[in-house]
Each structure stands twice: as C-alpha cells, then as structure tokens.
Amino acid sequence: MSNPFSKLFGRSPFGPMQDHMSKSFNCAEQLIPFFQAVLAEDWEQAEKLQQRIAVMENEADDMKTAIRTNMPDSLFMPVPRSDLLELLTVQDKIANKTKDIAGIMLGRKMKIPAAMADAMVAYVEKTVKAAEHASRALNEIDELIETGFGRHESELVKKMIAEIDVCEHEADQLQVEIRAQLFKLEAELPPVDVIFMYKIIDWIGDVSDRAERVGSRLQILLAK
Numbered sequence: 001m002s003n004p005f006s007k008l009f010g011r012s013p014f015g016p017m018q019d020h021m022s023k024s025f026n027c028a029e030q031l032i033p034f035f036q037a038v039l040a041e042d043w044e045q046a047e048k049l050q051q052r053i054a055v056m057e058n059e060a061d062d063m064k065t066a067i068r069t070n071m072p073d074s075l076f077m078p079v080p081r082s083d084l085l086e087l088l089t090v091q092d093k094i095a096n097k098t099k100d101i102a103g104i105m106l107g108r109k110m111k112i113p114a115a116m117a118d119a120m121v122a123y124v125e126k127t128v129k130a131a132e133h134a135s136r137a138l139n140e141i142d143e144l145i146e147t148g149f150g151r152h153e154s155e156l157v158k159k160m161i162a163e164i165d166v167c168e169h170e171a172d173q174l175q176v177e178i179r180a181q182l183f184k185l186e187a188e189l190p191p192v193d194v195i196f197m198y199k200i201i202d203w204i205g206d207v208s209d210r211a212e213r214v215g216s217r218l219q220i221l222l223a224k
Contacts, residue, residue, distance in 0.1 A: 027095040031127070034105075043109060097207050122174055130211035137157055
C-alpha cells in the first residue's frame with residue numbers, strides 16, 4: 001500500500017476519518033462569517049465565503065472517496081469497517097448541508113428580518129459548536145485505542161459526546177423560537193421568501209443533527 005491514505009490506515013484506522021471530520025467542521029465553521037455577511041447584505045463577501053465553503057465541501061468529498069477506496073476489507077482494529085463507513089457518511093453530510101445552505105442563500109440573496117437576526121446568529125453559532133464538539137470527540141479516539149479503551153479516556157469521550165447532545169438540544173430550542181418569530185412575521189414578508197426561510201432554518205438544524213449523529217456513532221463504537 002503505497003498511497004498516503006493506505007499508510008494512514010496502516011498506522012491508525014481513524015487518522016483519515018479525523019482529517020475528514022476536521023474538514024467537514026471547517027466547512028460548517030464558515031457559516032458564522034457567511035451569516036454575518038448576509039446580515040450586512042455584503043453579497044461580495046458572502047460570495048467569497050460561499051465559494052470557500054464549496055471548495056471545502058469538494059475537498060471533503062474527495063477525502064470521502066479516497067477513504068472508501070483505500071480502506072481495506074479487513075483490518076486488525078477494535079471496530080468493524082462497516083461502522084467506520086457509516087460514520088464517514090454521517091460526517092460528510094455536515095459539509096454537504098453547509099454547502100446547500102450557503103448556495104441557496106447566496107443565489108436568492110436572502111435577507112434575514114431584523115427581528116430574527118440575533119436569534120439566527122445564536123442558532124448558527126450553536127450548530128457550529130455542535131460540529132466542533134463532534135470533531136473533538138473523534139480526535140480523542142486514537143488516544144482511546146492506545147489506552148485499550150481505558151476507563152479514563154472512555155469517560156472523556158463519553159463526556160464529549162454528551163456535550164454534542166447538549167448543543168444539539170439547545171440548537172433545537174433555538175429553532176423552535178426562530179420558527180415562532182418567523183410565523184409572526186409571515187404576513188409582512190413575500191410568501192416565497194417565507195418558504196425558503198423555513199427551509200434554511202430546517203437545514204441549519206440538520207447540521208447540528210448530523211453532528212449529534214456523529215456522537216451517536218461514536219457511542220456505538222465505544223459499546224463494542
């Protein structure tokens with residue numbers, strides 16, 4: 001096995017997975033400055049950030065393909081290959097949904113009502129925080145393997161998974177509040193804009209949901 005991914009898998013089954021999750025998180029992280037640009041109606045900056053997100057999402061896709069192609073059918077490791085591939089799919093959807101959000105918002109030059117601005121920023125930040133916790137939890141897996149799934153490291157990862165769940169729950173609460181705010185404003189806004197705003201609200205929630213699912217997949221790995 002001469003290519004870099006094969007070498008990484010020879011050293012650690014999680015190395016490429018961690019790199020992919022880091023890329024997915026970095027992609028999601030761009031939503032914070034992107035929303036700031038949208039709120040300022042700085043469409044030139046928003047376009048630059050959308051293009052950056054698109055590049056990162058494409059890089060994540062390339063990494064996903066390389067991982068799937070180079071992961072051996074059998075590895076001497078404490079977790080099944082199928083579980084790693086399922087985890088990879090969940091991770092990849094974080095970057096995919098981020099690209100969808102930025103693309104549709106830029107394409108329609110969507111304006112966020114001033115009454116919703118602060119809540120939307122908080123919502124996006126909480127969603128990104130969930131993805132950050134997911135990335136950190138995955139990065140602890142190598143240490144966990146080296147200690148033979150020792151109690152201390154196992155408890156640390158479980159704590160980090162719990163932090164993902166908290167962020168996802170708080171994001172869900174913010175989503176409910178924002179949808180209620182938008183409902184009150186519906187009569188003042190063009191119907192098509194309202195439809196797309198609800199879609200964006202749901203998609204932001206999807207990002208935090210995917211992060212929570214990364215934690216759930218890690219929890220399954222710990223249980224085996």
